[in-house]
Amino acid sequence: MATIRVRYSPAPSGELHVGSVSTALFNWLFARHRAGLGDDATFVLRIEDTDRSRTREEWIDGIQETLGWLGIDWDEGPFRQSERFERYAEAARRLVAEGRAYECFCTEDDVKARNATGTVAGRTPGYDGHCRDLDEAAREAQRAEGRTSVVRFRTPDEGASTFVDLIRGDVSVEWVNIHDFVILRSDGSPIFFLANALDDIDQAITHVIRGEDLIDTTHRVLALRRALGEAEQPVYAHLPLILAADRSKLSKRHGAVAVEEFRSRGYLPEAIINYLALMGWSPGDDAGEILSTDELAGLFELEKVTHASAVFDEKKLEWMNGEWMRRLDTAELGARIEPEVRARFGDRFNAAVFAHAVAIGQERSSTLVQLVEQMTCLFVAEDDFSIDDDAWARLVSVERVGEVLDAVTAHVDRCEWTVEGINLVGVIKDLGLKPGKVMAAVYVAIEGRAQGLPVFDAIWLIGRERALVRLRAARDRLGRDLPV
């Protein structure tokens, strides 16, 4: 039995976006898969809030809320780096005392200016080692001038840094390309590298699974760990990134990227998990694509993670969401939207009508939002009932639409009040018209839109009175629009 400890360590700088959740998911799937194998696997949640200026409490709550909604649960934490500043500062002091790090008086602008003048032309820009070898007298002089300082880590001057990535193999970089970097800001707060290295040590993390955008930072963290006296190093695995359709980094300008946004647009957590798991990983052709979270955890293997970044395709997510909506138990599906529908319609809400609507809507919608929209025509007050322009245009274009509406109205007025009794197919045929050609007009008149629930059901659900009101209103409006 192996001991596995992974961590998901988001920075609370906004709502969780799909890339970040993907990282959380892969860590979680790995831990749960190993636990299923009998290993002692722990998933730790850690909030990397070292940058006070970018941290907001609501983001931290939001991270937990979103993970909870998705069903990604954690065994330890959330730990917060902001509560461990003294620990980091102490470690930095120790590194300085041991000569592994040094006090640096250069400001950001100083460094930038020196880079601009070509001091390091032809090389990776970065710190030039200006304060590396200041003696105590020189440092004292700087302080006397009132200059503030940071603590900078001294990287090796030669040789290369190499580590084995579980999904990419050997990853190596020459140290000349990695300059001395800041580990403690002038205000005493730690920089990511330090806090991250120390937390991984203190929390005994065995596997670091994160996005490929962090692959270059690994060498610095590893150097820091060794300087901190840690002999053991965790296993690293760098995940492929999720890109926007234009292959650039996914960002707000590409539309929805925050998971909460997808949530409010009617996506199910099951579908989001399923979709994200299949971005950058595949269990092989035989497993199929619609997989529950448990099934995913059972099949997950880091070794099968793909290497190339993947483009986010909302079309496929939507399809997958529809698949999940149809797989869900109807009562369960109803329960997920009932609070919202109740809130929206107050005492106009009717449980029996709602249940029937969910049952027939389940088969024909891809998102919860679509499902809710389909049933608004059932609950909306007649005063608020409206027909959108596109739908009206559709109605008007129907052949002999006036006659159709008249015949339908007459039928609805007297027919037996069951869905089958309402069946309008015969009525249309009696006019010598094809139901498939003209029924759209009835949909528009009754549901206010060209896309919705089967209209015989809708008529039955809203009742004879209201159905007649809507049909006559449509007929009246038609008379005004198309004076005969």
Added chain:
RNA sequence: GCCCCCAUCGUCUAGUGGCCCAGGACGCCGCCCUUUCAAGGCGGUAACGGGGAUUCGAACUCCCCUGGGGGCACCA
């Protein structure tokens, strides 16, 4: 500019030297079903970036090029 990672249909991917003139899924197109639209069923379109090398034989191995992405902060 320097460094790192990557490279199969439009997109997500299967494929680890012969089973592949490359399979699945989404999308798209067509047909069927049909109370509009959806959903569903059936069918179709579409890819191994280029060039060398190794080999009897390369999508699969190696090299170069090209292309894409990422990194180079007192962000993480």
